[in-house]
Amino acid sequence: xxxxxxxxxxxxxxxxxxxxxxxxxxxxxxxxxxxxxxxxxxxxxxxxxxxxxxxxxxxxxxxxxxxxxxxxxxxxxxxxxxxxxxxxxxxxxxxxxxxxxxxxxxxxxxxxxxxxxxxxxxxxxxxxxxxxxxxxxxxxxxxxxxxxxxxxxxxxxxxxxxxxxxxxxxxxxxxxxxxxxxxxxxxxxxxxxxxxxxxxxxxxxxxxxxxxxxxxxxxxxxxxxxxxxxxxxxxxxxxxxxxxxxxxxxxxxxxxxxxxxxxxxxxxxxxxxxxxxxxxxxxxxxxxxxxxxxxxxxxxxxxxxxxxxxxxxxxxxxxxxxxxxxxxxxxxxxxxxxxxxxxxxxxxxxxxxxxxxxxxxxxxxxxxxxxxxxxxxxxxxxxxxxxxxxxxxxxxxxxx
Numbered sequence: 077x078x079x080x081x082x083x084x085x086x087x088x089x090x091x092x093x094x095x096x097x098x099x100x101x102x103x104x105x106x107x108x109x110x111x112x113x114x115x116x117x118x119x120x121x122x123x124x125x126x127x128x129x130x131x132x133x134x135x136x137x138x139x140x141x142x143x144x145x146x147x148x149x150x151x152x153x154x155x156x157x158x159x160x161x162x163x164x165x166x167x168x169x170x171x172x173x174x175x176x177x178x179x180x181x182x183x184x185x186x187x188x189x190x191x192x193x194x195x196x197x198x199x200x201x202x203x204x205x206x207x208x209x210x211x212x213x214x215x216x217x218x219x220x221x222x223x224x225x226x227x228x229x230x231x232x233x234x235x236x237x238x239x240x241x242x243x244x245x246x247x248x249x250x251x252x253x254x255x256x257x258x259x260x261x262x263x264x265x266x267x268x269x270x271x272x273x274x275x276x277x278x279x280x281x282x283x284x285x286x287x288x289x290x291x292x293x294x295x296x297x298x299x300x301x302x303x304x305x306x307x308x309x310x311x312x313x314x315x316x317x318x319x320x321x322x323x324x325x326x327x328x329x330x331x332x333x334x335x336x337x338x339x340x341x342x343x344x345x346x347x348x349x350x351x352x353x354x355x356x357x358x359x360x361x362x363x364x365x366x367x368x369x370x371x372x373x374x375x376x377x378x379x380x381x382x383x384x385x386x387x388x389x390x391x392x393x394x395x396x397x398x399x400x401x402x403x404x405x406x407x408x409x410x411x412x413x414x415x416x417x418x419x420x421x422x423x424x425x426x427x428x429x430x431x432x433x434x435x436x437x438x439x440x441x442x443x444x445x446x447x448x449x450x451x452x453x454x455x456x457x458x459x460x461x462x463x464x465x466x467x468x469x470x471x472x473x474x475x476x
Contacts, residue, residue, distance in 0.1 A: 138154070142425055228269050246464075337414055
């Protein structure tokens with residue numbers, strides 16, 4: 077007999093992005109006739125608008141989206157899969173990206189000039205991407221240059237970064253990576269500066285945890301080979317000697333959702349659920365990842381659960397909407413949320429059915445709203461960094 081998914085207890089995080097205080101939250105109000113969430117006709121209105129637009133429209137839905145939104149997606153996936161799907165649909169005039177801002181930017185970079193990328197709510201950002209702005213990163217690079225190591229350093233940025241940061245990496249011989257190919261990207265970067273056995277360095281942006289987990293668990297470097305660069309401190313909180321000695325310079329950034337998972341969560345679930353398998357996202361901290369049984373991207377987590385034996389038990393350390401959806405899709409397995417409180421991606425959930433209906437009906441009326449446009453110069457360099465990533469093999473089967 078299957079067990080019902082146990083909802084974690086509410087926390088303050090659940091309430092983020094749902095208030096009405098315009099002084100503390102961006103984008104609470106939406107220009108135009110945004111329908112109220114209680115409108116019982118929202119589903120039918122979305123369906124009718126989508127049908128009216130036909131092949132001119134392509135809707136992308138990230139795995140962390142609400143169910144009310146994901147039901148209208150033509151394709152679901154992680155951030156890079158969705159950007160590639162957009163680029164593979166040249167016949168679609170309108171790409172509605174139900175995700176967050178950096179994802180829509182990547183879609184605009186990879187699609188043609190004739191296609192228009194739309195984000196239903198401009199306030200759907202990413203706290204991790206916001207932790208590395210271009211001014212800070214350029215200052216950090218100046219620090220590396222002053223220390224005499226910039227010429228021996230290759231910047232790699234995670235997909236979860238702004239177009240400006242991707243362009244920064246493209247200009248400096250670097251590349252973009254995903255959680256699926258971070259190992260390949262980091263190995264490639266080291267190969268550009270003498271290999272792992274040499275003295276070259278990688279600057280990894282903006283997620284310290286993915287960078288650390290990749291460097292130590294996949295490449296065999298030590299924790300001592302990594303230094304953390306805090307943009308709010310002189311030299312990132314390091315000495316010149318520490319920067320020179322480091323092999324990997326990690327930006328002090330993190331995912332607000334995945335950073336909530338703690339070692340005690342893993343210990344608790346093992347005590348409470350006999351034989352449980354723990355699988356977590358590589359954006360989790362190093363101690364959580366090393367305590368887990370499996371680590372992988374959202375796509376990998378989905379594949380592992382799909383292939384798992386009936387009756388097996390799984391504790392999943394990633395965003396709650398996805399975990400809940402997996403539990404509903406696999407009632408023959410016991411699936412629990414690794415954390416004990418609600419852990420939504422607060423900015424991702426800003427994309428709701430009212431916003432989706434608003435942009436679709438606006439398109440039907442001939443008005444393009446919330447279009448994401450990356451300028452030509454940024455697009456040129458960011459696309460170079462993305463193209464370098466596309467040429468990389470996926471070597472780590474545990475993360476694909």
